[in-house]
Amino acid sequence: MQPTLNDVKEIALQAGVILKQGFGKRHDIRHKGVIDLVTEIDRRSEAFILAQVEKKFPGHEIMAEESGARKGDGGYCWYIDPVDGTTNYAHGLPFFSVSIGVADEAGMLLGVVYDPMLDECFSAVRGEGAWLNGTPIHVSEVTTLVDSVIGTGFPSNAHTSPNNNLAEFERFTLRVQAVRRLGSAALNLSYVAAGRLDGCWALGMQSWDIAAGGLIIQEAGGVITALDGDANYMQPPYSLVTANPFVYPLMMDVLQKKDA
Ligand code: IPD
Ligand code: CA
Numbered sequence: 465m466q467p468t469l470n471d472v473k474e475i476a477l478q479a480g481v482i483l484k485q486g487f488g489k490r491h492d493i494r495h496k497g498v499i500d501l502v503t504e505i506d507r508r509s510e511a512f513i514l515a516q517v518e519k520k521f522p523g524h525e526i527m528a529e530e531s532g533a534r535k536g537d538g539g540y541c542w543y544i545d546p547v548d549g550t551t552n553y554a555h556g557l558p559f560f561s562v563s564i565g566v567a568d569e570a571g572m573l574l575g576v577v578y579d580p581m582l583d584e585c586f587s588a589v590r591g592e593g594a595w596l597n598g599t600p601i602h603v604s605e606v607t608t609l610v611d612s613v614i615g616t617g618f619p620s621n622a623h624t625s626p627n628n629n630l631a632e633f634e635r636f637t638l639r640v641q642a643v644r645r646l647g648s649a650a651l652n653l654s655y656v657a658a659g660r661l662d663g664c665w666a667l668g669m670q671s672w673d674i675a676a677g678g679l680i681i682q683e684a685g686g687v688i689t690a691l692d693g694d695a696n697y698m699q700p701p702y703s704l705v706t707a708n709p710f711v712y713p714l715m716m717d718v719l720q721k722k723d724a
């Protein structure tokens with residue numbers, strides 16, 4: 465059965481209640497890597513989302529951060545990040561989201577990114593548009609790097625990977641109005657869609673970080689590609705650049721060191 469945007473929104477909003485109720489409390493924090501955390505709320509939120517999907521859409525494929533992949537036969541795949549911004553969450557920083565994307569055989573179909581602290585629900589349906597709490601959103605109209613505020617994120621293996629984003633961070637910092645490292649990739653992307661950020665780049669993400677936000681950007685009139693310009697950014701290493709159509713080529717020039 466094909467899920468609707470309302471189905472996905474309902475699940476994301478209810479998961480958001482779990483995040484909000486747990487926020488600021490003492491957490492059971494475990495380490496998946498040296499700087500890669502998971503809390504009991506990540507697990508609770510994911511268990512809730514999985515139970516909802518299994519009940520309403522049995523047989524759908526699932527790609528979920530905390531429990532991995534589950535094969536399906538229904539022609540749909542759910543990309544689930546139960547808490548995007550776990551480091552913020554674990555430290556009591558009120559900036560995180562629930563991110564759920566649904567793909568069919570033609571690609572991403574539905575995307576929902578919900579920030580329970582601000583009660584902001586970013587969403588999109590392929591070919592139909594993108595919204596913030598039901599109101600249409602569009603990328604910004606900024607045309608220069610020096611007037612742009614852009615977001616980024618660092619991979620969870622930044623301590624050990626040579627692709628740690630530090631060289632790119634320096635290059636952009638010297639060219640734009642400001643770089644913001646917000647701590648939730650899904651919110652970074654949603655903020656580009658809503659015109660709050662003019663662009664964003666990120667290295668070494670995961671499919672569940674970017675599935676929903678990528679569709680929301682495209683439906684809001686933004687451009688999103690892999691770092692080499694490949695339109696298929698939903699493949700390893702899940703590194704991407706995205707912006708409004710004016711800023712996108714300028715960001716590509718910085719990444720490819722073609723600018724002055
Ligand atoms: C992380 C956040 C962060 C990004 C990391 C991700 P998580 O996701 O999106 O902004 O820089 O690479 O792993 O672990 O909080 O779901
Ligand atoms: Ca994430």
Ligand code: CA
Nearest residue numbers: 529545547548
């Ligand atoms: Ca997560």
